[in-house]
Amino acid sequence: MTGGFSPPGQSSRSRPDQWNSHYNLGNYAREQGDPERAVAVLLQVLHRWPTSLDACFLLEDIYEKQGRPEDAASLYREEPKR
Numbered sequence: 001m002t003g004g005f006s007p008p009g010q011s012s013r014s015r016p017d018q019w020n021s022h023y024n025l026g027n028y029a030r031e032q033g034d035p036e037r038a039v040a041v042l043l044q045v046l047h048r049w050p051t052s053l054d055a056c057f058l059l060e061d062i063y064e065k066q067g068r069p070e071d072a073a074s075l076y077r078e079e080p081k082r
Helices: 010-014 019-031 035-048 053-065 069-074
Strands: none
Touching: 019 035, 019 053, 035 053, 053 069
């Protein structure tokens, strides 16, 4: 492969421990017109790496464009203490 680019999804398989590989896969899905897949991937990112602000901002943007402001706002609510 030239140019240092991997096929979509390749980077998340080759570097499963890096949040940005998964983020890139979610962003790619969004850019390809698959917001449902993007949401699923970004929710996985936030579950595994809850401090990933980039994933949070991208997910918020998708929710807003889908007319889901409550879901977008819920990303910023504090989790209940256990």
